[in-house]
Amino acid sequence: SEVDVDFSEIRERLETGFMGSFRARRNQWSMFTDVIYFDLGASETADLSIPVGPVQVPVTTATKFDMKGWILHFGGGHELYTADSGRLEFVGGVRYLDLDTELFLELASLGPGQSRTITDAVTSWDAFVGLNGRAALGERWSLPYYLDIGAGESNFTWQAALGVSFQASKRWDVALLYRHLEWDLDTSSTIDEISYSGPMLGAAFRW
Numbered sequence: 001s002e003v004d005v006d007f008s009e010i011r012e013r014l015e016t017g018f019m020g021s022f023r024a025r026r027n028q029w030s031m032f033t034d035v036i037y038f039d040l041g042a043s044e045t046a047d048l049s050i051p052v053g054p055v056q057v058p059v060t061t062a063t064k065f066d067m068k069g070w071i072l073h074f075g076g077g078h079e080l081y082t083a084d085s086g087r088l089e090f091v092g093g094v095r096y097l098d099l100d101t102e103l104f105l106e107l108a109s110l111g112p113g114q115s116r117t118i119t120d121a122v123t124s125w126d127a128f129v130g131l132n133g134r135a136a137l138g139e140r141w142s143l144p145y146y147l148d149i150g151a152g153e154s155n156f157t158w159q160a161a162l163g164v165s166f167q168a169s170k171r172w173d174v175a176l177l178y179r180h181l182e183w184d185l186d187t188s189s190t191i192d193e194i195s196y197s198g199p200m201l202g203a204a205f206r207w
Contacts, residue, residue, distance in 0.1 A: 041066045
């Protein structure tokens with residue numbers, strides 16, 4: 001089945017989350033790492049009626065869902081173009097996905113033993129190549145963008161981000177972007193496709 005969860009729902013169900021990145025640059029070369037961790041959880045109960053012959057049997061159901069994951073990027077870049085109007089660099093590296101899911105189902109009103117727990121774990125190492133840059137929109141405003149594609153243990157994976165950035169001071173930038181990550185995993189896995197999309201608000205510090 002396909003499951004689509006809105007960003008507002010994820011925000012309400014987020015138990016723990018972290019996102020951060022670090023980049024080091026020397027002349028035309030750079031190295032970077034990007035880390036995302038999330039822990040989502042939700043539980044619900046509902047009263048249903050199950051038809052058993054001509055009779056409707058009332059059943060109380062209980063469900064609990066947990067999803068924990070790491071998304072890591074390690075890579076480097078080489079500057080292809082730089083000017084007052086913007087900058088463009090070629091990037092390459094590896095992306096790691098580690099996802100653990102657990103779904104607990106129970107027909108509580110039918111007595112003990114009427115429950116089932118479904119678990120799945122997905123890991124994937126993939127190499128990627130892409131472009132990273134920014135286009136100047138004025139003296140202090142710019143348009144950052146990023147795009148990569150890759151494959152490896154997954155059949156295909158890609159990432160894209162686009163937004164707007166403001167240079168608040170000589171060392172600080174504030175940026176608002178929209179980011180999308182997607183994997184087409186091996187069909188032997190219980191989860192064969194997964195994607196994450198949503199806004200990203202952050203600050204960058206340079207020294």
